[in-house]
Amino acid sequence: xxxxxxxxKEGFRLSMLIYDTRYRAITIQVVVLFLFLLFLSWLxxxxxxxxxxxxxxxxxxxxxxxxxYDINQxxxxxxxxxxxxxxxxxxxLNTLLSALVGCTIATVLGVVIGVLRLSKNWLVSRLxxxxxxxxxxxxxxxxxxxxxxxxxxxxxxxxxxxxxQAMVESGAEPAxxxxxxxxxxxxxxxxxxxxxxxxxxxxxxxxASIPVNFSLLAVLAVFIGSVLVNARFLRRVKAIxxxxxxxxxxxxxxxxxxxxxxxxxxxxxxxxxxxxxFPTDASGVSKGFNFKGGIEVLHSFSALTLALALYTAAFxxxxxxxxxxxxxxxxSEAAFALGLRPARxxxxxxxxxxxxxxxxxxxxxxxxxxxxxxLAIAVSYMDLxxxxxxxxxxxxxxxxxxxxxxxxxxxxxxxxxxxxMNAFNRAVKLKER
Amino acid sequence: xxxSVFLGTLSAAALAAGLAGAATLDDVKARGELICGxxxxxxxxxxxxxxxxxxxxxxxxxKAVAAAVLGDASKVKYVPTTGETRFTALASxxxxxLVRNSTWTFSRDNDLKFDxxxxxxxxxxxxxxxxxxxxxxxxxxxxxTVCIQTGTTTELNxxxxxxxxxxxxxxxNIADDAEGQRQxxxxxxxxxxxxASGLAASRATMPDAENHIILPEIISKEPLGPLVRxxxxxxxxxxxxxxxxxxxxxxxxxxxxxxxEVAASSTNPEVKRILxxxxxxxxxxxLDKDWGMRAIAAVGNYGEIxxxxxxxxxxxxxxRGLNALWTQGGxxxxxxFR
Numbered sequence: 001x002x003x004x005x006x007x008x009k010e011g012f013r014l015s016m017l018i019y020d021t022r023y024r025a026i027t028i029q030v031v032v033l034f035l036f037l038l039f040l041s042w043l044x045x046x047x048x049x050x051x052x053x054x055x056x057x058x059x060x061x062x063x064x065x066x067x068x069y070d071i072n073q074x075x076x077x078x079x080x081x082x083x084x085x086x087x088x089x090x091x092x093l094n095t096l097l098s099a100l101v102g103c104t105i106a107t108v109l110g111v112v113i114g115v116l117r118l119s120k121n122w123l124v125s126r127l128x129x130x131x132x133x134x135x136x137x138x139x140x141x142x143x144x145x146x147x148x149x150x151x152x153x154x155x156x157x158x159x160x161x162x163x164x165q166a167m168v169e170s171g172a173e174p175a176x177x178x179x180x181x182x183x184x185x186x187x188x189x190x191x192x193x194x195x196x197x198x199x200x201x202x203x204x205x206x207x208a209s210i211p212v213n214f215s216l217l218a219v220l221a222v223f224i225g226s227v228l229v230n231a232r233f234l235r236r237v238k239a240i241x242x243x244x245x246x247x248x249x250x251x252x253x254x255x256x257x258x259x260x261x262x263x264x265x266x267x268x269x270x271x272x273x274x275x276x277x278f279p280t281d282a283s284g285v286s287k288g289f290n291f292k293g294g295i296e297v298l299h300s301f302s303a304l305t306l307a308l309a310l311y312t313a314a315f316x317x318x319x320x321x322x323x324x325x326x327x328x329x330x331x332s333e334a335a336f337a338l339g340l341r342p343a344r345x346x347x348x349x350x351x352x353x354x355x356x357x358x359x360x361x362x363x364x365x366x367x368x369x370x371x372x373x374x375l376a377i378a379v380s381y382m383d384l385x386x387x388x389x390x391x392x393x394x395x396x397x398x399x400x401x402x403x404x405x406x407x408x409x410x411x412x413x414x415x416x417x418x419x420x421m422n423a424f425n426r427a428v429k430l431k432e433r
Numbered sequence: 434x435x436x437s438v439f440l441g442t443l444s445a446a447a448l449a450a451g452l453a454g455a456a457t458l459d460d461v462k463a464r465g466e467l468i469c470g471x472x473x474x475x476x477x478x479x480x481x482x483x484x485x486x487x488x489x490x491x492x493x494x495x496k497a498v499a500a501a502v503l504g505d506a507s508k509v510k511y512v513p514t515t516g517e518t519r520f521t522a523l524a525s526x527x528x529x530x531l532v533r534n535s536t537w538t539f540s541r542d543n544d545l546k547f548d549x550x551x552x553x554x555x556x557x558x559x560x561x562x563x564x565x566x567x568x569x570x571x572x573x574x575x576x577x578t579v580c581i582q583t584g585t586t587t588e589l590n591x592x593x594x595x596x597x598x599x600x601x602x603x604x605x606n607i608a609d610d611a612e613g614q615r616q617x618x619x620x621x622x623x624x625x626x627x628x629a630s631g632l633a634a635s636r637a638t639m640p641d642a643e644n645h646i647i648l649p650e651i652i653s654k655e656p657l658g659p660l661v662r663x664x665x666x667x668x669x670x671x672x673x674x675x676x677x678x679x680x681x682x683x684x685x686x687x688x689x690x691x692x693x694e695v696a697a698s699s700t701n702p703e704v705k706r707i708l709x710x711x712x713x714x715x716x717x718x719x720l721d722k723d724w725g726m727r728a729i730a731a732v733g734n735y736g737e738i739x740x741x742x743x744x745x746x747x748x749x750x751x752x753r754g755l756n757a758l759w760t761q762g763g764x765x766x767x768x769x770f771r
Binding site: 072152159288 | 540574583585592
């Protein structure tokens with residue numbers, strides 16, 4: 001007689017939520033989620049209660065009110081009659097400008113330094129080690145302050161560039177003068193570079209109160225056209241080379257294709273440079289407080305961007321070095337065996353493979369640099385933190401709204417940067433099939 | 434953690450946060466200390482001295498209130514605030530009282546929900562330039578670079594002034610007075626603008642004060658005064674009437690030196706009411722009857738405070754001007770104590 005008993009089919013009991021390992025994990029997660037939501041709702045509730053107790057409202061209407069203050073660097077037109085919203089956009093553009101220029105300089109510098117640090121030249125590699133160790137081990141705020149102080153304390157004041165009545169009479173020269181053949185002036189406030197001007201511009205229009213310059217668009221269009229034509233020309237040259245084995249001389253033809261149309265267009269529009277200088281009266285005596293003409297690059301921008309770039313370059317150099325060292329030695333030995341010189345080996349064999357190691361950590365460096373631009377207040381650069389999170393916040397008293405908005409904007413910028421870089425990473429990473 | 438304890442703590446914290454600021458007087462008494470928001474450092478108005486103790490014209494108000502409420506002028510904790518952080522500090526309850534060269538404006542009073550209780554200094558915005566710049570009037574500043582403290586009313590006045598006079602300028606927004614001075618002295622800006630009293634105070638600390646001039650134009654009204662949070666009228670009244678007691682004391686010739694003597698001998702009923710030898714004014718405020726006497730004894734009357742910190746005998750050298758008593762052609766006027 002066989003006693004075959006079926007395994008008892010147990011129904012679900014409540015105690016299994018705790019004592020059965022199959023369910024326990026879920027139970028814990030549900031409890032933690034519940035507690036977290038409770039904490040979150042308490043935070044929100046507390047905020048609402050406190051706002052109500054202080055008789056304060058929560059709304060973003062202030063963004064459409066007149067700002068009433070001026071900003072010293074505005075990439076799109078802005079006056080003190082503009083809205084707080086526009087002031088915030090001005091700040092955002094200043095943040096993005098600093099981040100973009102900073103990331104570009106940091107990348108170029110970082111790659112060069114990272115490669116040179118692996119140089120066989122003892123002096124060069126030690127110097128680069130010194131650079132990396134100095135820059136990444138001092139807080140970036142101190143570098144920003146140092147750069148700002150150096151620029152503002154060592155350069156001459158604008159008034160030193162002025163010609164006074166006494167100088168005209170005695171024929172003396174002012175204490176300071178423009179450098180680079182009189183085109184660039186560096187004062188203790190800003191660097192002034194020549195501004196491109198057109199006698200016969202093509203005009204422009206405003207789209208959503210952002211000015212669009214047709215002349216600039218035309219130049220860009222012509223240049224892009226030239227690049228496309230040049231690419232076609234090079235393809236034809238390659239075809240000839242493959243057919244006949246001889247490569248026709250290309251360099252001057254390429255240069256001509258790339259630059260002659262653009263230069264012709266600029267000359268047709270009457271291109272000339274406006275040199276920064278002081279306005280003078282009939283006898284040659286300078287008037288006013290500041291330079292007129294030219295493009296003014298404020299030292300607050302230069303100091304912030306340069307310091308951030310130099311600081312981040314040290315980290316990027318280390319990332320590049322680790323990327324290169326991750327490539328097997330056999331790769332470069334094979335390249336040498338084929339007769340490639342070290343520079344071409346690096347450019348054609350090592351770096352393309354190193355990129356897939358380099359890019360993921362590079363993303364976080366770009367994010368760091370972008371977020372670090374909010375240190376701008378230390379040198380009075382009017383970035384997003386300076387306008388929306390500084391003056392607007394203070395003049396309107398909307399702390400919560402301004403802070404939330406600012407955090408949201410930084411979050412969006414960071415997410416955009418990382419998604420773009422991730423897309424780039426997918427494009428260059430080793431294709432596994 | 435026991436969940437009920439956790440939730441209990443949370444709700445208690447929420448309750449405490451909700452009630453904060455409802456009864457500042459009780460909080461101050463329970464704490465045994467007044468927390469006063471002052472300037473990070475503006476000589477004469479509120480700045481630490483060589484020993485690290487805060488001194489100045491604004492700081493004296495903190496001391497007077499501490500003396501009136503707690504009976505000891507030294508029981509004050511000073512919280513340095515910048516132009517940007519001051520209002521958040523007061524609104525959040527971090528300080529009980531803010532005395533920091535703050536201009537009384539409509540929106541601060543109504544939108545930011547503060548109560549300006551008095552005006553301890555009638556001021557206006559001015560410009561300071563270096564003498565060798567050759568400028569004698571603010572109307573000649575077209576095209577100048579201007580250093581300006583961020584988060585202040587002066588920022589808006591500046592924009593309005595240049596606009597009204599059809600002039601342009603480049604602002605350099607700086608965080609506090611010390612940084613403004615550094616930038617101005619380094620030549621990063623042609624002129625430094627803030628309240629005229631602040632300019633005088635800054636100039637007094639410069640090594641070459643004689644090389645800097647304050648231009649004659651005053652471009653705005655800046656009534657500076659102590660402020661408290663909206664919604665606690667009792668606390669606001671205490672600060673307001675402590676201040677008025679100091680002004681009235683000057684009017685009736687009561688000084689820190691003679692206050693005890695006057696209290697014993699005076700026959701003027703108003704003086705007697707201020708000093709608590711007659712009537713129950715202290716009880717009406719929720720204080721004891723000697724509150725006024727203690728405040729005057731601790732810091733002196735308004736005139737004494739002025740002369741000791743920013744008056745003509747000090748390096749800052751401000752004259753009384755609008756801040757003289759009403760009996761001498763000024764605006765300082767205390768309502769009747771009765």
